Each structure stands twice: as C-alpha cells, then as structure tokens.
Amino acid sequence: MGFRASHLSYHAEVRRSERLNISTEELIKLLNQGLGKNIGxxxxxxxxxxxxxxxxDNDFFIAIHNKIDGTVITILTIDMYRKNYNKNLDDTKLSKVTNQMVYMGYAPGKCWNPDINDAHVIVYAQLKDFDQISLGHWKGNIKSLNLKHLTKLPSFKEWVSNKLEKKNTKLNNVESVLAKLSGGDIQYISIN
Structure with missing residues (x-):
C-alpha cells in the first residue's frame, strides 16, 4: 500500500521545528516523493x-506516518526512535537500510557502509549485435559504489565467463558489461 499525500499534524510540525532544520515544505516534498524506506x-x-x-540537516530521521490519511504523526531522531523500537532498527538493520537508500539515490554516497555485505550487483552483457542479455545477480566483495572495481576481481571475471558460457555466448561477442546495485543506476564496466 502506498501513502496518500502527506501533511504534518500539529505535533509533527512542532517536533520538526525542534529536531530538524528542513522546512515543512521540503519535508512534505520528500515524503510525497517517497524518498524513504519503511523500517517498521x-x-x-x-x-x-x-x-x-x-x-x-545532513542526517537521517524517522517519520511516523499514517498510510491511510497521509498524516505524519511525529518526527523522531534515530536515537529517540531506538529507545522505543530498537528491535526495528538495530545497528545491522540501520546499515542495511542506509545502504539501500544510497543505492536508490535517497541518501548520499557518504552514508554507504561497505562493511555490510548485503548488496548484490545485477549484471548484463551488451552484445556486439546490440542484444542485451541478463547474466544474473553477482554477490561478492563490493568495495565501492563505482562498480568498475569489479573488473579487477578474478572471481567476477570468472563469474561473467561462466554465465556467458551457460547462455552459449562467447566473451569476444560482448561489447560491454553493464552492472547496477539493487535499486541503483546502470553503470558501464569493461571486462577486457
């Protein structure tokens, strides 16, 4: 279920003014654009x-939001939220959700945590005849949001070769390899 157009309750407006520097208008715009992740x-x-x-504010916050009528009930800092709902947002989940928000462009790259190895890369091969084939999901050691570093990993090259072989395609028929983090934008990476 999606959210109706958002509006702040009086309580949420007071909490926004106490806890955040973002304006009401900017906050409503973020909410209505869906630029957040449900965490519970x-x-x-x-x-x-x-x-x-x-x-x-250069920071995360939690909006407690009624999905039916669009009312934002309150605004909490992460620390405030964890006092009552720590099971919803322990350190591991916070890092995973933060990474997902980075992949989707909802948060800046500086928020990415490379130590959380939950990411998978969706990989495609662009063939010389202009066809594109999906090679699948590669899970490995992702050290950067810029996926060009994958081309230096022997395990990635081997994985691509094996996937191409299973699809009866030779590496010399591949023009380029494209990849994206789940929820992210497609990046051109060279395999040669």
Whole structure:
C-alpha cells in the first residue's frame, strides 16, 4: 500500500521545528516523493515508520506516518526512535537500510557502509549485435559504489565467463558489461 499525500499534524510540525532544520515544505516534498524506506510499523499496521534523509540537516530521521490519511504523526531522531523500537532498527538493520537508500539515490554516497555485505550487483552483457542479455545477480566483495572495481576481481571475471558460457555466448561477442546495485543506476564496466 502506498501513502496518500502527506501533511504534518500539529505535533509533527512542532517536533520538526525542534529536531530538524528542513522546512515543512521540503519535508512534505520528500515524503510525497517517497524518498524513504519503511523500517517498521506500530501495532496498528496503518502507522508506518519511515527512515528519511534530510539534505538540509545532513542526517537521517524517522517519520511516523499514517498510510491511510497521509498524516505524519511525529518526527523522531534515530536515537529517540531506538529507545522505543530498537528491535526495528538495530545497528545491522540501520546499515542495511542506509545502504539501500544510497543505492536508490535517497541518501548520499557518504552514508554507504561497505562493511555490510548485503548488496548484490545485477549484471548484463551488451552484445556486439546490440542484444542485451541478463547474466544474473553477482554477490561478492563490493568495495565501492563505482562498480568498475569489479573488473579487477578474478572471481567476477570468472563469474561473467561462466554465465556467458551457460547462455552459449562467447566473451569476444560482448561489447560491454553493464552492472547496477539493487535499486541503483546502470553503470558501464569493461571486462577486457
């Protein structure tokens, strides 16, 4: 279920002014663009907990949001949220969700945590005859948001060769390899 157009309750507006520097208008715009990740819900499942990034505050915050009528009930810092809902957002989950937000462009790359190895790379081969084939999902040691580093990994090259072989395609028929992090943009990477 998506969210209706957002608006702040009086309480949420007061908390926004106390805890954030982002304006009400900018916050509403972020909420209505869906630039956040659901991290849990209250006992009443209409109430979603959304991790959001404020470019103004250069920090994350949580919007407690009624999905049915679009009302933002309150705004919490991560520390405040964890006091009541730590099971929803322990350190590992926070890092995973933060990484997902980075891949989707919802948070800046500086928030990415390379130590959380939950990412997978979706890989395609662009053939010389202009066809494109999907090679699948590669899970490995991702050290950078710039996926060109994968071409230096023997395990990645071997994986690409094996996938091409299974699809009856030779490496010399490949014009380029394209890859993207789950939720991210496609990047050109060279395999040669």
């Amino acid at each position: 819900h209250s006992k009443d499942t209409r109430i979603a907990h959304r991790l959001m990034w404020s470019h103004v």
